[in-house]
Amino acid sequence: MIKKEVFIGFFVGLVANAIGVYLAAMFLGTHDDFILALKNASAEGFLGKLVSLGAILNLAAFFIFLKKKQDYRARGVLLATVVIAISTFLFKFM
Template identity: 65%
Template structure:
């Protein structure tokens, strides 16, 4: 049961981050499609920052789970957020 809740939290974290990344890219684009914005961000070196901004929705999901006393799901969201932080650090290095 605990493992299932952590996995659900991780899935919610990934989905929230993906939606946040899409919304962030939508705000930045000026008539371009999503893929073009991601390619331009990668070429210009701010893809890590874009992904980090997308992780803001993880904060909302985390606090919703904490408020509902679903601590293991909140732990899953937190694990994905840490993974995203490490990923952005690696992207910044290369």
């Protein structure tokens, strides 16, 4: 039961980050095409910053779960944020 709650939180964290990346790319990008905006961000070297901006929505999901007393789901969102941070770090330096 606890693993299921953590997994739900992890999934919500990944989805929130994906939505945040999409919104950040659309607001900060100069193109209407999401894939083209990601390619340009990668070519110009600020894809990691774009992913980090997308993680702001994880903050909202984390505090919503805490407010609802769903601590294990909040733990899953935190885990997703850590995984995204580590993958961004590895992507930048590899």
